[in-house]
Amino acid sequence: MMSGQILGGADVMDATRYQQVIMFMIAASVALGVVCASVAVAFAVVDSKPMLRTEKINTKGTANSNGGKPMSGSRAVGLRSERSLVRMKSWKAVASSGE
Numbered sequence: 680m681m682s683g684q685i686l687g688g689a690d691v692m693d694a695t696r697y698q699q700v701i702m703f704m705i706a707a708s709v710a711l712g713v714v715c716a717s718v719a720v721a722f723a724v725v726d727s728k729p730m731l732r733t734e735k736i737n738t739k740g741t742a743n744s745n746g747g748k749p750m751s752g753s754r755a756v757g758l759r760s761e762r763s764l765v766r767m768k769s770w771k772a773v774a775s776s777g778e
Contacts (some may be wrong), residue, residue, distance in 0.1 A: 680701060684694035724735050 681698040
């Protein structure tokens with residue numbers, strides 16, 4: 680951004696200030712996002728006593744609507760991945776046959 684302003688004929692100090700403002704805004708938005716995520720996680724895993732609720736921390740796989748059970752079939756793998764697996768198996772069969 681700063682180089683574009685300088686090439687466009689703006690004052691170097693004005694372009695520098697503009698660049699600093701943009702960088703501080705980016706840093707502030709990242710910091711705000713981290714604080715919001717940390718607060719959300721704290722509310723999710725700490726109860727009113729305050730104690731850590733380890734049963735709310737999912738350590739196996741990702742959170743899903745199956746009550747913590749791992750997903751199976753095409754929901755877990757996805758159609759593209761299944762097609763890729765079929766292609767890979769057929770490619771291995773062709774490669775092992777020596778054709």
